[in-house]
Amino acid sequence: MHHRKLRRLLTVAGLAAGFAALAPALAASPADYPHKPITLIVPYSPGGTTDMAARALAENLSRQFQQPVLIENKPGAGGSMGVTEMTKAAPDGYRLTLAPVGIFRQPHLQPVRYDPIRDLAYIAAFMEYDFFVAVPADSPFKTMKDMVDFAKQNPGAVSYGTPGRFSGNHVVLAMLGTKYGAKFAHVPFKGDSDSTNSLLGGHLKTAVIANSIMPFMQAGKVRVLASAGDVVNPVFKAPTLRELGYDVFVPSPLGLAGPKGLPKPIVEKLDKAVKLALEDPNFKKLMDANGLRATYMDNEAYTQFAKKAFADEEKVVKNLGMETD
Known part of the structure; x- marks a missing residue:
């Protein structure tokens, strides 16, 4: 009798522990996203053209989501600090980064701590630099x-x-x-x-x-x-x-990316929000004031671009070996 009661207690305790472990996941389901502030990493210094565009985008997304979108500047390493951060970020959509095109070139030049195809979920491109x-x-x-x-x-x-x-x-x-x-x-x-x-x-x-x-x-x-x-x-x-x-x-598009494994509903929700931001007159005005071209690619097109760019950059680096003084 004593052993039967103990087994029942252990079973109940185990179920309770299981539900407790599931609770955060249930609370943070893609359907509820976002329910807390989002951090967007800008891999450049504050005050530059990219930073201004990122802050304008963050402000627009904050209004759409009714949640703060906070900018975190992490310059250095050829603009790859943000994507490096994605290798250790949880795939929940609360830590994202801008992904400059240089991230596809860096792995062909030197050892890096990320794989631009394997380690990232591409959400949407929203602008293009000109050189x-x-x-x-x-x-x-x-x-x-x-x-x-x-x-x-x-x-x-x-x-x-x-x-x-x-x-x-x-x-x-x-x-x-x-x-x-x-x-x-x-x-x-x-x-x-x-x-x-x-x-x-x-x-x-x-x-x-x-x-x-x-x-x-x-x-x-x-x-x-x-x-x-x-x-x-x-x-x-x-x-x-x-x-x-x-x-x-x-080409030099700039877009939004997250860590690998980012749930598709979150990717699509963010993608849709970026597209709406580009249609906002205030956002358009800021882009025009800085001579920036708004260029939209949805998550599928941006992912395909990333794959092609990664392959193309290898050829660029090899072909320009003689010009690397």
């Missing part, structure tokens, strides 16, 4: 042809600044030089602002800079000769390299 080839306002180079022809005739005489070796900016002129027999001299900096300052100070012949060059262009301090995008940026109005006859295209 602009800029020269000082008093530069003798009036067109890309002027600059490319000069670099062919004077190997190494055209110095160009970028925010670092193997950044997308670096790839633009490295690819152009390799394909068209022009030898440019790469000068890596820590970021676009340093590269811009050196260009304005007359220490560089040219620089490949993202959208942050806009105010200097508008002030008449630099001329933008071309972009490496697939379409003309409506604010900058510079022709694309492809339009000018140079087969150079460096």
